[in-house]
Amino acid sequence: MQGTVDGFSYGLVTPVVAYLMACLGGALGLRCTTRSLLVARSWRAGWLALGSAAIASGIWTMHFIAMMGFTVEETPIRYDKPLTFASLGVAIVMVGVGIFIVGYRGATGTALFTGGTITGLGVASMHYLGMASISLNGRLEYNTLTVSASVVIAVVAATAALWAAGQVRGFLWSVGASLVMGLAVTGMHYTGMAALSVHLHSTSSTPVGDSTAALIAPMMIGPLVFLCLAGVVVMFDPLMVMGKPDWTPKDNRPGIPAHPAVPHPGRRPPLRPGRDRGRRSSRTPQNW
Template structure:
C-alpha cells in the first residue's frame, strides 16, 4: 500500500524559512572564505573553518526545516537521533574539505572540479542520511532518475558555491551569490523529496515508534546550528573588512620596497625584489640629485 505524502503540511512557511537559512549560511560562508584568501598565518584556517561550518549548518538547517513540513498521512513519523546528528557532522566535514581545497589551492579547474564533486556528493549524502533517520510504519522508496538529478544539482550547487567563495568580490556580489546558492540547495532538497514514495506495512498505524517525533527532536536540535549562525553573523558584522569588501592583499604578498642606493652598502646584500635607486653618490657621500 502506498502512503499519502504531504511535503508542505505548513504551506509555504517551511520552504521559505528553509530557503532563508540556506541563504544565511551561504552568505556567511562566502564572506569568511573571501576573508581567508586575504589572511596569512594562523588566522586563515580559522576563517576557512568558520566559513565551512556556516555553510554546513545552513544546508543542514535548511534540510530539516523543510522536513518539519513533511509527513505521511497514514502513519506517524519519528527520527533516529544518532543518524540525525551524524548528518550534521557529514554536512560540515564535506563542506570543510571543499572549502580548504579552494582556500589553499585556488579555484583552478582541476581543484574546483574535484572539490565541487566531493562536496556535492557529501551534501547529497547528508540529505539521504537525514532521510534514512526517518522511522515509520513502512519503507521509503526512491525513483533512481530523480535521485540522480538531485545529486547533479548538489554537485552543481557546491561547485558554484566554491567558485564564488574565491572569485566573487564585494559585499553586494556575495549577497547575490548566496541567494542563488540558497535557491540551488533548496532545489536539490525538494528534487530529492520528489523522488520519495512510501510503501506502508499496514493499513493503519497502531505502533508508537521508538524514535523522536519531528518537532520534539528537530526544533531543539536546530537551536545549536541557529545560534552558531547568529554568532558567525556577529563576527562578520564586527569585521569592517568583511562588511565593506575592501580587502588589501596580505602583507606577505606585497613586493619588497627596500631601497638600495648604488655606491652605498648597509652591510646587507640586496634581496630579490629590492628596488635599486638610480642615484650616484654626490660629493659628500650622499645621493646626487
C-alpha cells in the first residue's frame, strides 16, 4: 500500500528556516574560504577547515530542519542515531576535501571541477544517508531520474559556490553567493524528497529508533552553537570585511623588503644622475 507523504506538515516554516540555515552555513563557509586565499599558507588550513565545517553544519542542519516537517500519515517515523551522526561526518569530510582542493589549487580549471564535484557529492551523500536513517513501517523507494537531478543540482551548486569564493571579492559578493547556494542546496533537498515514495508493510509494527523531537532537536544544538561561534570568528576578524591580504608575493622573495617604498636596512639608496652625484661627496660618513 502506498503511504501518504507530506513534506510540509508545518507549512512554510520548515522550508524557510531550512533555507536560512543553509544560507548561514554557506555565508560563513564561503567567507572563510575567501579569507584563506588572503593569508599566509601557514594559516590557510585553519580557515579552510573552519569553512568546510561551517558549510557542512549548515547543510546538515538545513536537512534535518526540513525533515521535521516530513510525515507519513499511516506510520510514525523514527531515526537511527548512528546513521544520523554518520551523515554529518560524511558531509564534513567530503565538503572539506573539496574545499581544500580549491583552497590550495585555486578556483579554476581542473581543481574547481574536482573540488565542486566532491563537495556536491558530499552534500548528496549527506542527504541520502540521512534518509537511510529513517525507520518506519514500510520501505522507501526513489525515482532514479529525480535522484540524478538532485545530485546534478548539488554538484552544480557546489561548483558555483566554490568559484564565487575563489574570486576574492567583497563581503557582499560572498553574501550573494551564499543566498544562491542556500537556494540551490534547499532545492536539491526538496528535489530528492520529490523522488521519494513510501510503500507500507501489510503488517503493523512499531519502528525502531528515536522520534524526531527526541533525536533531531537535541542533535541540532551542537551544529547551531558551532555556526554561532564561527560567525563570531568571521565578524571579528580584522581583515574579513576589508579583504586585504596579510602578505604579497614580494614578501616571500629573499632580499626584497615587505614595503618596497622603504629602503632595505643597511643599503644605500640608489644614485640619481645629475642630482645626488655631487651631493654625496659633501656628506659625512655619519649620514650613512
